[in-house]
Amino acid sequence: MENFETSAIRTQTERSQFDEHSTPLYLTSSFIFQDAEDMRASFAEEKPKNLYSRFSNPNVSEFTEKIAKMEGAEAGYAFATGMAAIYSTFAALLSAGDHIVSCQSVFGSTHTLFTKYFPKWNIETTYFKAEDAENVEQYIQPNTKILYLETPTNPAIEILDLEFFGKIAKKHNLIFIVDNCFATPYLQQPIKYGADVVVHSATKLIDGQGRVLGGIAVGKEDLIREIYLFARNTGPALSPFNAWVLSKSLETLAIRVEKHCENALKVAEFLESHPNVEFVKYPFLKSHPNYEVAKKQMKLGGNIVAFEIKGGIEGGRNFLNKIQMCSLSANLGDTRTIVTHPASTTHSKLSDEERNEVGITAGLVRCSVGLENVDDIIADLKQALD
Numbered sequence: 348m349e350n351f352e353t354s355a356i357r358t359q360t361e362r363s364q365f366d367e368h369s370t371p372l373y374l375t376s377s378f379i380f381q382d383a384e385d386m387r388a389s390f391a392e393e394k395p396k397n398l399y400s401r402f403s404n405p406n407v408s409e410f411t412e413k414i415a416k417m418e419g420a421e422a423g424y425a426f427a428t429g430m431a432a433i434y435s436t437f438a439a440l441l442s443a444g445d446h447i448v449s450c451q452s453v454f455g456s457t458h459t460l461f462t463k464y465f466p467k468w469n470i471e472t473t474y475f476k477a478e479d480a481e482n483v484e485q486y487i488q489p490n491t492k493i494l495y496l497e498t499p500t501n502p503a504i505e506i507l508d509l510e511f512f513g514k515i516a517k518k519h520n521l522i523f524i525v526d527n528c529f530a531t532p533y534l535q536q537p538i539k540y541g542a543d544v545v546v547h548s549a550t551k552l553i554d555g556q557g558r559v560l561g562g563i564a565v566g567k568e569d570l571i572r573e574i575y576l577f578a579r580n581t582g583p584a585l586s587p588f589n590a591w592v593l594s595k596s597l598e599t600l601a602i603r604v605e606k607h608c609e610n611a612l613k614v615a616e617f618l619e620s621h622p623n624v625e626f627v628k629y630p631f632l633k634s635h636p637n638y639e640v641a642k643k644q645m646k647l648g649g650n651i652v653a654f655e656i657k658g659g660i661e662g663g664r665n666f667l668n669k670i671q672m673c674s675l676s677a678n679l680g681d682t683r684t685i686v687t688h689p690a691s692t693t694h695s696k697l698s699d700e701e702r703n704e705v706g707i708t709a710g711l712v713r714c715s716v717g718l719e720n721v722d723d724i725i726a727d728l729k730q731a732l733d
Contacts, residue, residue, distance in 0.1 A: 348526075348707070349416075351417060351533060351601060352601045352602075353533075354413065354417060355413060355417065355597045355598055355601065355683075356477070356598045358409065358412055358413045358416060359409060360405045360406070360408065360409045363431045365459070366722075369595075370405075370409060370591065370594065371430050372405065372406065372587060372588060372591050373405045373406050373587050373621075374435070374587055374588065374707060375400065375402055375404075375587075376399065376400050377398070377399050377400065378396070378397045378398060378399070380396075381550040381708055385479045385654065389467065391517070395580065396456040396570065397610070398588060400584065401579065401582055402579050402584075402716065403592065404584075404586075405587075405589045406587040406590040406591045406594065407425050407585050407587060407590040408418055408631075409585070409590070409594050410425055410450045410549075410555070410561075410563070410585070410590040410591075410593050410597070411423040411424065411425065411563065411565070412630075412655045413594060413597050414532065414549075414553075414563050414565055414689070415565045416714075417532035417533070417597075418532045418536055418537075418538055418545050418565050418566075419440060419528070419536050419538045419539060420538055420545065420565035420566050420567075420568070420571075421567055421568040421571070422554065422565065422566070422568045422572070423563055423564060423565035423566070423571060423573040423615070424563070424564055424571055424575045424578055425549075425561065425562070425563045425584075425590060426549065426561070426562035426563060426578065426583050426584070426585055426586040426641065427560060427561070427562065427583050427584060427585055427586065427589075427591075428548065428560045428561065428562045428583075429528060429547060429548020429549065429550055429551075429560075429561070429562035430456050430457075430548070430562065431583035432547065432548070432562030432563055432564045433457055433460070433508045433526070433546050433562070433582065434471075434583075435458060435564070435574055435577055435583055436524060436544055436564045436574055436692075437460065437465070437470075437493070437580050438577055438581075439576070439577035439578075440492070440493065440522055440544075440570065440573060440574070441465075441470050441493065443468050443469040443470065444469055444470075444490055445470050445490055445491075445492040445493070445647075446470070446471050446472070446488050446490045446491040446493055446612070447465075447470065447471070447472040447491070447492070447494075447514070448463065448472075448473050448475065448483065448486045448487055448491055448492045448494050448495070448521075449461065449474055449475075449481055449493075449494075449495040449496065450470055450474070450475060450476075450477055450495070450497065450500065450505075450507060450676045451475065451476050451498040451704065451705055451706075452476075452477055452479070452497065452500035452501070452524070452646070452706050453495075453496075453497055453500070453502050453526075454497065454501050454504050454707075455499070455525070455693060455694070458651050458705070465498070465573060469600055472628070473486045473488075473728075474486075474520060476696070476724030477500065477503075477505035477506075477507060477517055477706075478505075480507055480511070480512075480637075481573070482510065483509075483512070483515055484515060487515075487519050487521070487569050488688060491519065491521060492518075492522060492637070493521060493522045493523075493524055494516045494521045494522070494523050494524070495514060495525075495526075496512060496524075496525060496526070496530070497525070497526040497645075497732075498525070498527075498530070499528065499529045499530065499533075499557065499630055499641075499649055499651065500529075500562075500628070500653075500657070500706070501528075501529065501713075502517040502653055502687075502689055502706075502707065502711065503519065503628065503653060503705070503711075504628040504630065504652070504653040505628075505637070505659070505706065505708030506630055506635065506640050507541070507637075507640075508637075508640045508643075508644070508732045509531040509535075509537050509539075509540035509541070509644050510540045510541070510643075510644070512540075512541070513537075513540040514521055514541065515540020516541060516543075517541055520544050521528070522544065523541055523543050523691070524541050524542065524543065524544045524545075524546065525537035525542045525543075525544075525545050525546070526545075526546050526547070527545045527546070527547055527671045528546075528547050528548045528551055528552075528650055528651055528680075529551075529552075529649050530645055531552045531553060531599050531600060531604055532545075532546075533600055533604045533644045533646065534599075534604060534608075534646045534649060535644055536644045536646055537658075541634070542643065543566050543567050544564055544566035544567070544568065544571070544572055544574075545564070545566055546562070546564045547562060547563050548559035548561075548562055549562055549563055550592050550680075552592055552600070552603070552604060552626065552680035553596060553597065553600065553680075554592065554593055554596050554680075555596055555599070555600070555603050555680060555681065555682060556596070556679055556682050557676075557679065557682070557683065557706055557713070558592060559588075559589040559592045559679040560589065560595050560666065561589050562585070563585075566602055567585045574653070578710035586707050588708050603718065604647070604650070605647070606718055607680075607717070607718065608631075608647035608648055608649060608650060609647075609651045609652035609722045610716045610717070610719075610724065611629065611648060611649065611651070611652055611716040611717065612629065612631055612647075612648060613721045613726055614716050614721065614725060614728065615627050615629035615631075615632050615652045615654075615727070616632070616646075616716065617725045617728070617729070619634065621634065621729070621732050622733045623656060623657050623658075623662075623708065624654050624655065624656060624657070624732065625655035625656070626654065626655050627652065627653070627655075628653040629648055629651075629652045630645060630648040630649060631645075631647065631648030633647075650679075650680065650714055650715055650716045650717075651679060651713060651714070651716070651726035652713075652714045652716060653711060653712070653713050653714070654711070654712055654714070655708055655710045655711055655712075656710040656711075656712055656732070657710065658688065658710060659687075659690075659709035659710050660690050660691055660709045660710070661693055662689060662709075662710050663688035663709070663711070663712060664688065664691050664708050665730045666686075666688065666712060666731050667686065667691075667731075668689065669730065669731035670686055670727060671727055671731075672719070672724075672727040672729070673685065673686050673714075673724065674686070675687070675729050676691075677693065678715075679713070679715035680715060681715060681717055681719045682717050682718045683718075683719070684714065684715065684716055684717035684724050684727075685717070686712055686713070686714050686715075686728075687712070687713050688711070688712050688713075689702075689707045689711060690702060690708070690709050690710070690711060694707050715730070
């Protein structure tokens with residue numbers, strides 16, 4: 348395999364007759380055929396050909412090929428959003444009566460799929476807590492089909508040992524699916540540790556500039572084939588324009604993520620020293636309970652820092668109200684630093700008990716550290732905390 352950065356920059360669709368240096372946009376809904384035999388053979392999948400942009404498109408194929416190479420995957424399919432990738436992956440691979448074992452710390456919309464929608468189709472989920480990971484086998488049932496997790500988790504920044512879970516999945520013949528959104532393929536490749544499918548919200552660090560939505564699933568060819576057939580018929584395809592933007596973004600992923608991580612570590616170290624902060628969670632801080640696991644499976648610590656402000660929900664609200672430069676936004680993985688207080692916003696409808704179950708304490712703040720000068724980021728956080 349080429350080096351990561353080279354693959355990200357040099358994986359390109361075939362040049363057209365115009366000999367363009369940069370991949371053009373293929374804004375077309377459909378493609379033409381030369382004759383009846385060409386059309387028949389293409390639809391019979393006897394020859395690789397774009398038929399319709401809901402199935403495939405040159406821009407989408409380029410983006411997918413890049414991520415598959417970066418993750419060490421056999422194949423992939425790209426989606427309109429990260430949640431479209433997650434939903435379609437589960438929907439394609441599960442049947443009524445199947446069972447999922449998942450870490451309890453998952454993105455809110457994934458939790459809603461598991462608890463509100465999948466039970467309608469007789470698909471049940473059992474959660475395990477990140478701190479109880481070594482006992483995960485006790486949750487596996489005869490009808491368990493998928494083992495699912497995020498690492499680092501959102502928003503509690505817990506680290507789960509991919510090698511450990513890969514071995515458990517293999518032992519019990521489970522499909523091992525990992526949401527690798529927070530780490531990106533640059534920092535972590537779950538397939539090395541036994542993951543069968545890796546999913547991303549490309550909206551986050553893969554785009555990195557808060558412009559477009561996108562998602563992707565990559566992994567074993569036979570599983571991706573099932574996901575592709577489901578998506579081809581249900582229609583959650585990534586638009587060619589968004590794919591073009593995301594493919595260009597991948598050219599700078601390595602250099603951007605390096606700087607994000609450098610800034611995030613400095614922010615985490617500053618927060619750890621501040622008297623109004625109870626604790627800080629960042630994978631590459633020695634105080635993180637799974638620091639050694641993070642160092643084993645991640646190149647750097649990522650751009651998300653979680654910290655607990657003294658003063659609970661009111662302390663969190665006051666902090667948001669005093670922020671001047673950093674953005675108050677629901678996105679993350681942007682060039683611009685973003686702060687959110689889940690207890691008063693995204694998770695405000697949950698009871699205290701429900702919030703604590705998923706690691707969201709009253710004063711927890713999630714900071715997506717951007718690419719501004721780190722002194723300016725720290726100065727803004729400092730004045731809001733003081």
